[in-house]
Each structure stands twice: as structure tokens, then as C-alpha cells.
Amino acid sequence: xxxxxxxxxxxxxxxxxxxxxxxxxxxxxxxxxxxxxxxxxxxxxxxxxxxxxxxxxxxxxxxxxxxxxxxxxxxxxxxxxxxxxxxxxxxxxxxxxxxxxxxxxxxxxxxxxxxxxxxxxxxxxxxxxxxxxxxxxxxxxxxxxxxxxxxxxxxxxxxxxxxxxxxxxxxxxxxxxxxxxxxxxxxxxxxxxxxxxxxxxxxxxxxxxxxxxxxxxxxxxxxxxxxxxxxxxxxxxxxxxxxxxxxxxxxxxxxxxxxxxxxxxxxxxxxxxxxxxxxxxxxxxxxxxxxxxxxxxxxxxxxx
Amino acid sequence: xxxxxxxxxxxxxxxxxxxxxxxxxxxxxxxxxxxxxxxxxxxxxxxxxxxxxxxxxxxxxxxxxxxxxxxxxxxxxxxxxxxxxxxxxxxxxxxxxxxxxxxxxxxxxxxxxxxxxxxxxxxxxxxxxxxxxxxxxxxxxxxxxxxxxxxxxxxxxxxxxxxxxxxxxxxxxxxxxx
Numbered sequence: 001x002x003x004x005x006x007x008x009x010x011x012x013x014x015x016x017x018x019x020x021x022x023x024x025x026x027x028x029x030x031x032x033x034x035x036x037x038x039x040x041x042x043x044x045x046x047x048x049x050x051x052x053x054x055x056x057x058x059x060x061x062x063x064x065x066x067x068x069x070x071x072x073x074x075x076x077x078x079x080x081x082x083x084x085x086x087x088x089x090x091x092x093x094x095x096x097x098x099x100x101x102x103x104x105x106x107x108x109x110x111x112x113x114x115x116x117x118x119x120x121x122x123x124x125x126x127x128x129x130x131x132x133x134x135x136x137x138x139x140x141x142x143x144x145x146x147x148x149x150x151x152x153x154x155x156x157x158x159x160x161x162x163x164x165x166x167x168x169x170x171x172x173x174x175x176x177x178x179x180x181x182x183x184x185x186x187x188x189x190x191x192x193x194x195x196x197x198x199x200x201x202x203x204x205x206x207x208x209x210x211x212x213x214x215x216x217x218x219x220x221x222x223x224x225x226x227x228x229x230x231x232x233x234x235x236x237x238x239x240x241x242x243x244x245x246x247x248x249x250x251x252x253x254x255x256x257x258x259x260x261x262x263x264x265x266x267x268x269x270x271x272x273x274x275x276x277x278x279x280x281x282x283x284x285x286x287x288x289x290x291x292x293x294x295x296x297x298x299x300x301x302x303x304x
Numbered sequence: 305x306x307x308x309x310x311x312x313x314x315x316x317x318x319x320x321x322x323x324x325x326x327x328x329x330x331x332x333x334x335x336x337x338x339x340x341x342x343x344x345x346x347x348x349x350x351x352x353x354x355x356x357x358x359x360x361x362x363x364x365x366x367x368x369x370x371x372x373x374x375x376x377x378x379x380x381x382x383x384x385x386x387x388x389x390x391x392x393x394x395x396x397x398x399x400x401x402x403x404x405x406x407x408x409x410x411x412x413x414x415x416x417x418x419x420x421x422x423x424x425x426x427x428x429x430x431x432x433x434x435x436x437x438x439x440x441x442x443x444x445x446x447x448x449x450x451x452x453x454x455x456x457x458x459x460x461x462x463x464x465x466x467x468x469x470x471x472x473x474x475x476x477x478x479x480x481x482x
Binding site: 071072081084085086087089090093096100103104107108110111115117118119122147149150152 | 336382389394
């Protein structure tokens with residue numbers, strides 16, 4: 001440790017306890033007196049505490065006559081330098097961070113079922129677009145079971161069930177389900193088309209193809225701009241042709257198909273009316289959607 | 305838009321202040337720069353600080369100054385993700401995800417280095433750029449962008465940044481992936 005003599009009182013102090021004040025080396029009491037007696041005040045840098053190059057500024061360890069390396073102008077021993085260069089984070093920071101990470105993991109685990117529900121829903125949608133309406137309804141029911149708070153899954157499951165009933169040629173069973181959705185989605189065009197399709201098929205099953213055709217014609221007259229009404233009319237003509245064998249119905253259906261708008265196909269072919277109409281005109285056999293897909297391997301054909 | 309004093313914002317979003325200072329300290333540790341003093345949070349201006357020795361090279365100066373932008377942004381996404389997950393997939397929110405959302409957005413809000421941080425970096429970038437340091441040259445636009453972001457914090461840009469990277473990005477990511 002090095003010592004310095006106060007230029008005011010003449011006493012010896014450890015260098016660390018002295019100050020360079022107004023160009024003189026002073027002890028603490030003399031430095032304070034100088035500050036208090038100063039007429040002009042003082043500026044930053046006028047008073048600086050002296051350091052002892054043999055005493056560590058951080059831990060106060062005395063290294064005798066050996067001068068220490070300076071770190072940021074402060075004499076620093078090796079252990080202190082190592083500590084300052086690798087200063088650990090406080091424990092409360094580490095613990096808080098660990099708790100937050102654990103909470104994030106807990107939140108993900110707790111809500112993982114929503115991911116499962118979404119995946120099931122995606123599988124259901126894929127099955128729906130592949131024409132596997134029963135599988136689609138099942139997947140959506142599984143999704144709804146995993147996330148009962150999300151009403152959409154339950155809604156979709158019921159919707160897919162209704163479509164699967166229509167595909168199985170059970171329009172009377174599908175109709176009440178579809179009508180129920182009207183309150184949820186009153187202006188949804190796909191729903192309106194499905195309801196009309198179910199009514200049309202129900203009409204066929206109850207009163208035969210003649211009544212069904214009249215219904216389709218009436219609907220087409222009311223909405224001539226609706227491409228789906230055109231497709232339904234073609235299907236009704238084909239059904240009438242299947243029942244009677246009269247060429248006029250064949251010709252009417254074929255004409256509609258020939259002039260048919262692509263729009264009709266894309267919007268209304270959920271139940272494969274287009275290919276079923278073509279098949280019916282060729283064979284006079286009226287197939288339900290599920291019968292049609294079963295017979296003609298729908299997935300591979302659809303992918304083509 | 306309405307004005308809220310900085311210390312109120314800092315208090316309400318204190319996790320972000322803590323992470324901001326921790327990010328500075330982390331890069332000091334990684335670059336072997338001695339840290340003399342650190343305050344992770346206090347009521348006052350600045351609400352936190354790290355006092356360290358002058359970095360020996362520009363890369364260290366760059367990483368220490370810009371560190372919070374990387375660390376805070378990353379942790380903002382990390383902590384907001386469970387919240388976005390629940391919100392996006394479950395269509396709902398609960399207390400835990402709400403809490404994590406607050407933590408995440410608070411952290412994201414403090415991602416931008418302070419004016420003091422970028423001021424120091426600017427001075428060092430000028431010296432390093434005169435020696436044709438490529439990082440220093442490309443850091444100028446980033447520094448300017450950060451300064452603009454800091455200016456825009458009066459119109460809550462920092463909050464919108466936190467919400468954008470913490471909420472919008474994870475939701476878009478989930479939308480694309482699932």
C-alpha cells in the first residue's frame with residue numbers, strides 16, 4: 001500500500017484516502033474544508049479521489065509494492081477482473097427467467113388440445129374435399145371434443161354430418177340439420193344451395209322425378225343467373241330421363257351440361273351432380289353421391 | 305394518441321427494462337467486456353443501466369449496443385407465442401396467456417437501444433468506418449432507423465413494434481404452418 005501526505009495538514013494517509021483537489025493532494029477533512037471555503041465553487045474534475053495502484057479498487061486487497069493492472073482506470077486484481085469480465089446474472093434474474101419459461105411451456109401444454117383440434121379439423125376438411133363426408137364429420141366431432149369452447153368445430157361437424165347424409169341419399173334426415181344452420185349463417189350461398197339440393201332430392205324420394213323436375217324448373221325460373229340452379233335442373237332432367245326413358249329430358253339435361261358454366265361445377269359439385277348427371281344420362285341409373293364415389297374410386301379420379 | 309410519462313411506461317412494462325439491461329450485460333459477458341455496475345430496474349431516468357469498460361473493437365461495441373434489439377425481439381416472440389397459440393387456435397384467452405402476452409409485449413417494447421446506446425455506437429461507428437470496417441459502414445442505416453424508432457416512441461411505435469412481432473408475426477406463422 002502506498003501513502004501520501006496531505007498538503008494542507010501535513011499528515012500521512014493511505015493514498016486511496018486522499019483526493020486531488022484544486023491541484024493539491026488533500027485528506028478527506030481538508031478536501032471538504034477546501035470545497036466549503038471555495039469562493040467560485042468547483043467543477044467536475046476539480047476533485048478526484050486518488051487511487052493506489054497497489055490496492056485493488058474493487059475488493060480492497062493490498063498487494064504491497066506490486067502495481068496492479070488497470071481496468072477502466074481502476075487498479076484491479078486478477079480475481080476481480082475475472083469477476084467483472086464474467087459478472088454472473090443475479091439469482092433472481094435466473095429464477096424469474098426460468099419461471100417465465102416454465103409458464104410459457106405450461107401454457108403451451110395446457111392449450112395443446114387446440115392444436116390437436118386444429119389438426120383434426122384440417123384432416124376433416126381434407127376428407128371433406130376428398131368426398132369422405134362421414135370421415136370429415138367424425139374428425140370435426142373429435143376436434144369439437146378437444147376444444148368444446150370453439151363453437152365452429154361443432155358447427156362444422158354438424159354441417160359435415162348433414163352433407164354426409166345427403167351423400168348417402170338421406171335428404172330428409174339432412175334437411176332439418178341444414179335448416180338449423182340458417183340461423184347461424186343466413187346468407188351463406190353454399191348452405192342455401194345444399195338446402196335446395198336436399199329439398200330437391202327429398203321431393204324426388206317422396207313424389208318422384210316429375211315433381212322434382214317441376215321444383216327445379218321453378219327454382220331456375222326464379223334465379224336464372226344462379227349457376228347452381230342450372231346444374232340442379234340438369235340433374236332433375238337426368239333423373240326424369242332415368243325414370244321415363246324419354247329423350248326430351250336427356251336432350252334438356254345434355255344441353256345444360258354442354259352450355260354449363262364452370263361456375264356451376266365449382267360451386268355446386270360438392271355432391272358430384274355433374275358426373276352423376278353424365279352417368280345417369282349414359283346408363284339411366286340414378287346413383288347417390290356415396291354410391292357414385294364408391295363405384296368410381298373418387299379420390300384417384302378427383303386427383304386427376 | 306396520448307402522452308404517458310416515460311417512467312410510468314417503464315414501470316408498467318418493467319420486464320422489458322430488465323431484459324433490455326440483461327441483454328446489454330449478456331453481450332458484455334460474451335465479448336469479455338468488464339461490467340462495473342448494473343441496475344436492471346429502478347424508478348428514475350434512466351430506468352436501468354449497465355456501466356462497462358470501453359469495448360476494444362467495433363464488433364463488441366455493436367453487439368453490446370444493439371443486443372437488446374435481438375434479445376428483446378426474440379424473447380417477445382417466445383413469450384407471446386403461447387398467447388397467440390391460444391388466441392389463434394382456441395379463439396380464446398386465459399389469465400396465463402394474458403400474463404405471458406403482457407410479459408412478451410413489454411419485452412418487445414424495450415427492444416430498441418436507447419438514444420444513449422446508439423449515440424455511443426454512432427461515435428464508434430464513425431471511427432471504425434474511417435478504417436473501412438464493413439460492419440461499421442452497414443451499421444449507419446440501422447442506427448438511423450433506431451433513432452427514428454426512438455423518436456416515434458412518442459406515438460407508441462415501440463408498443464406497436466412489440467405487438468407486431470409478438471402477436472401479428474406468430475399468428476401469421478401459425479396461419480401458414482397449420
